[in-house]
Amino acid sequence: MAEIRNIDTRERILDTAERLFMAHGYEGTSMRQITSEASVNLAAVNYHFGSKEALIEEVFRRRLDWLNEERLRVLDEMEEAAGGKPLKPSQIVDAFFGTLIRMAEDENRGGLNFLRLLGRTMTEPSEFIRAFLAHKYVHVMDRFKEALFKSLPDVPKAEIVWRFHFMLGATSYAIAGTDTLRLVTDWGVEAADTEDRLDRLLPRLMSFLLGGLRAPLPQFNTPVTEQEPATKAA
Amino acid sequence: MAEIRNIDTRERILDTAERLFMAHGYEGTSMRQITSEASVNLAAVNYHFGSKEALIEEVFRRRLDWLNEERLRVLDEMEEAAGGKPLKPSQIVDAFFGTLIRMAEDENRGGLNFLRLLGRTMTEPSEFIRAFLAHKYVHVMDRFKEALFKSLPDVPKAEIVWRFHFMLGATSYAIAGTDTLRLVTDWGVEAADTEDRLDRLLPRLMSFLLGGLRAPLPQFNTPVTEQEPATKAA
DNA sequence: CTATGATTCAAACGAACGTATGAAATAGGA
DNA sequence: TCCTATTTCATACGTTCGTTTGAATCATAG
Helix, strand or coil: CCCCCCHHHHHHHHHHHHHHHHHHCCCCCCHHHHHHHCCCCCCHHHHHCCCHHHHHHHHHHHHHHHHHHHHHHHHHHHHHHHCCCCCCHHHHHHHHHHHHHHHHCCHHHCHHHHHHHHHHHCCCCCHHHHHHHHHHHHHHHHHHHHHHHHHCCCCCHHHHHHHHHHHHHHHHHHHHCCHHHHHHCCCCCCHHHHCCHHHHHHHHHHHHHHHHHCCCCCCCCCCCCCCCCCCCCC | CCCCCCHHHHHHHHHHHHHHHHHHCCCCCCHHHHHHHCCCCCCHHHHHCCCHHHHHHHHHHHHHHHHHHHHHHHHHHHHHHHCCCCCCHHHHHHHHHHHHHHHHCCHHHCHHHHHHHHHHHCCCCCHHHHHHHHHHHHHHHHHHHHHHHHHCCCCCHHHHHHHHHHHHHHHHHHHHCCHHHHHHCCCCCCHHHHCCHHHHHHHHHHHHHHHHHCCCCCCCCCCCCCCCCCCCCC
16 A cells, blocks of 8 residues: 555654754755665655655654644643633743653653754754744644733733743753853763753753743833833742 | 955955855855855855855854953953952843843944854854854853852852853844744734834843843752752842 | 565766866055 | 066866666565
8 A cells, every 4th residue: 555654764764864953954964864874775765755855844743743732732731720710830831841841851752862953943044944843833832822921911922922932042052052051061060960961951941931931021211112010920 | 465355355255154154054055155145256265264164263253252352341340340249140141141132233243143143053053163162262151150150159050050051042042033033923012023122132131031040949859969049149 | 476566776867065276357565 | 667466267176965767676465
């Protein structure tokens, strides 16, 4: 039958591509690298996926479809348990970013490697990749935005959107940067931290994100149409 | 004399390369694009800079030398004014990130475009660029790390380093992502924000960063060697 | 076994890449 | 003016890129 395919080859290509795209970027990774390290023929990528662009789209789809469904599932579950009452910001942040970080602990779902690839791609300038991700998962962002609006009714929506954006940045950067982190520190303290870094990344990140999300609102010099008092949040 | 060079050509190449590297990334921008859009001969880059790698290094050096000297100057000035007393975290954060954002308002220093390029490069997987930046500006990071250590003596150094890292991420992302921001919002509210975005980005970012930096410390499940109470900070 | 469709393979395609070359053009001091 | 060093130019080099092709191999249903 036509729908039966050699799963081994497909999966081996996807795994290798995921690893190499993380290490050298999309443009910096050649088809010959991918197929050679995956021990498949050069033409295999075009046969199974059609093109290099379609390949990286499948690399993302394979992981992100599950992740975003899981995010929505967790959020739905929380909202049902709350019975109409707005959620706490910490719950929403955990449903979105906690689910992401916890995915990295599951090696079957790509592990830390895919997480880093995702983090890097969000700031990478390959237009079609970002366009693809944007179109495909806007509805997830919208659901979480709405949840945050309800959770923080006293905070202007524009501020919430900005802070969501800041949180995305801090998280992408945190997971993308093993090497970048070395730019900041030589890890004189706590050198053994490499071992259990994932264990501690989540609580560390959550503290930071919630601190930022619930910070006092900024005061602008230029007049604004609306302004509301600082929130104390949950 | 040998040191007299055609400044017009050099500068035009640097300006064009800066813009194109931002738009399409390092690997995604070709020498032919650069030289053609800069209206110079194809061989001009290799003549003036030696190679494509040396070109992007010069693109960064041209802006970052000034930025990091300015950062250190502002920090020195603050510390001198404080007369030995530790600085407030908000001062240090402003000296580092405020100086960066304010640079974007100066079109002569690269403006928003270079800021975005910088933000993207920090998570880009081109090894040699990150290595170049890491080696060249470690001393600046070290100075600011030390200032934060003194400013927050009750917070474990490892936590400060992590939060510095988170702050870098939020900032890089914020400045890199015009397009990425659209992934988060359709800007139903405050559509006219595109105009004065830089005006308001700094206070918004500063609030978020300080909120994250001064957040209560995370609690780990696994036992740790040291643990100190949450800081309230300045 | 044979036939058929799915998959793999070696080989090649044209295009685009970064770089190198040597001649032509330009500028400034003697 | 001529001379010399700097800069620009058209052109080409060798490599590598993503993709395509058609034959060989494999798996499986009849």
